[in-house]
Amino acid sequence: MKRTVLTILSIAFFMIAFSQSDNTQGSVTYEEVIKFDIQMDNISAEMQAMMPKENRNSTILYFNEDESRYENLEKKEDGLIDEESEGGAVKIMISQPENIIYRDLKNKRTIKQTEFMTRVFLIESDYSNDVWKLTGNQKMILEFPCQEAIKNVDESEVIVWFTPAIPVSSGPAEYANLPGLVLEMHTDNGDRTIIATSIDLKKITSDKIQKPKKGKKVSSDEFRAIVEEKTKEMGGDGSSTGTQTVIMKISQ
Numbered sequence: 001m002k003r004t005v006l007t008i009l010s011i012a013f014f015m016i017a018f019s020q021s022d023n024t025q026g027s028v029t030y031e032e033v034i035k036f037d038i039q040m041d042n043i044s045a046e047m048q049a050m051m052p053k054e055n056r057n058s059t060i061l062y063f064n065e066d067e068s069r070y071e072n073l074e075k076k077e078d079g080l081i082d083e084e085s086e087g088g089a090v091k092i093m094i095s096q097p098e099n100i101i102y103r104d105l106k107n108k109r110t111i112k113q114t115e116f117m118t119r120v121f122l123i124e125s126d127y128s129n130d131v132w133k134l135t136g137n138q139k140m141i142l143e144f145p146c147q148e149a150i151k152n153v154d155e156s157e158v159i160v161w162f163t164p165a166i167p168v169s170s171g172p173a174e175y176a177n178l179p180g181l182v183l184e185m186h187t188d189n190g191d192r193t194i195i196a197t198s199i200d201l202k203k204i205t206s207d208k209i210q211k212p213k214k215g216k217k218v219s220s221d222e223f224r225a226i227v228e229e230k231t232k233e234m235g236g237d238g239s240s241t242g243t244q245t246v247i248m249k250i251s252q
Contacts, residue, residue, distance in 0.1 A: 029058065029060050031057075031058060032173075032194045035053060058073040058074060059072055067106075069101070071101075072099065097115035100114075100212045101174075102211045105168070111211055114223070121215045121223055123223055135150060141163065141183045141196060146184070147180070166199075167179065167180060168181045169181075170182070172194045173185070
């Protein structure tokens with residue numbers, strides 16, 4: 001009985017603390033991970049072992065109750081693996097462009113600025129029809145109570161965890177439109193994850209949440225077609241997953 005009372009009191013104090021603070025603006029730092037499975041013929045076992053297995057990137061979301069902006073926390077240099085062999089040099093380059101996604105939370109519109117093959121594109125779209133299904137599962141992330149939601153995108157199940165304790169309908173990359181901030185995302189059977197590593201609830205200045213303006217305006221379908229065409233021309237494999245575009249160029 002005593003333990004039950006203490007638990008109830010702890011929850012009460014927890015909720016009072018949230019209600020007394022401004023949880024509608026701040027920033028969240030995430031770690032975004034994309035896993036690879038690169039298989040090549042006619043290379044040494046040592047080279048195969050050196051193949052990149054994943055790409056890690058630190059990102060940040062600035063938000064208030066009206067808008068948000070998600071971007072890379074720092075510019076990451078391209079990775080390069082190089083091996084000389086009898087058949088010539090084998091080179092693998094992983095390029096991670098700088099991407100920005102701005103979200104108008106009132107009108108449910110996004111503006112994405114993304115770099116691809118030295119070109120910059122600006123993609124505007126509506127996400128009002130983005131529908132999630134709540135599972136009822138719950139857990140704590142960084143001391144915030146979270147709920148699980150799922151949806152299917154291109155035959156892949158997307159799982160997110162959001163917290164109503166931060167009542168802002170935003171999140172990292174494409175994942176938002178829920179009654180709370182998204183702190184964790186898994187898709188492609190775990191081949192892509194975005195997980196919050198820190199949360200800072202403080203006033204955000206207007207310069208942190210500006211609309212991206214640089215780039216050629218294209219639709220989402222037009223941009224996807226450009227990525228597929230150019231990647232095939234490189235003779236490699238490319239994927240565009242949300243705002244995270246990773247290009248692998250393999251040459252011998």
